[in-house]
Amino acid sequence: MKVVAFKRELQGSGASRRLRNSGQTPGIVYGGTEAPVTIALDHNALYHALKKEAFHSSILDLEIDGQVQQVLLRDFQVHAYKQLVLHADFQRVDPNAKVHMKVALHFVNADVSPAVKLHGANISHVLNEIEVSCLPKDLPEFITVDLANVDVGHSVHIADLTLPAGVTAVTHGSNLTVATASVPAGHVAAEAAAAAPAAEEKPAAKGKK
Secondary structure, three states: OEEEEEEOOOOOHHHHHHHHHOOEEEEEEEOOOOOOEEEEEEHHHHHHHOOOHHHHOOOEEEEEOOEEEEEEEEEEEEOOOOOOEEEEEEEEOOOOOOEEEEEEEEEEOHHHOHHHHOOOOEEEEOOOEEEEEEOHHHOOOEEEEEOOOOOOOOEEEHHHOOOOOOOEEOOOOOOOEEEEEEOOHHHHHHHHHHHHHHHHOOOOOOOOO
């Protein structure tokens, strides 16, 4: 994905405000062996790019005054109630150094899992993203969580995920829960009520003479 930016010389809140009023967003590029560079980006292009999931977890080609460098989006700020991007931070990427990034989780096959098909359970997504470590070339846009074999009372943890080659999860020593399957309380109560009359109809066992 490509992002076009321009160097900006003027800094400070007044300069940033004037920049936003002209339809641009202030930003910064840092990292690597070069000094940080303050930049300006087209606001509308950036605003729409931020709506794309891949923009947040992909290596971006940032073009500044005709020169392209690879970066990652590291942070951005938006206005509290206006559709306005206030600032964006990008980090330069070294192709030979591993990066740590948060990557979105995509959940699939919940509808064919035993939990849902056999027991009418709900599968709750506890995490929507995880942090991974890998070389820039191996960075995935998302990670798939296959729920096909999940049954009631079972959980999926980070250690259960199938990660792409060259990608490892950053767990900080904790095997966090990704998803859980549980039967709704109302469904359990309904099943219990339906089973009760059947139990009452069974004849009582005869005592010994």
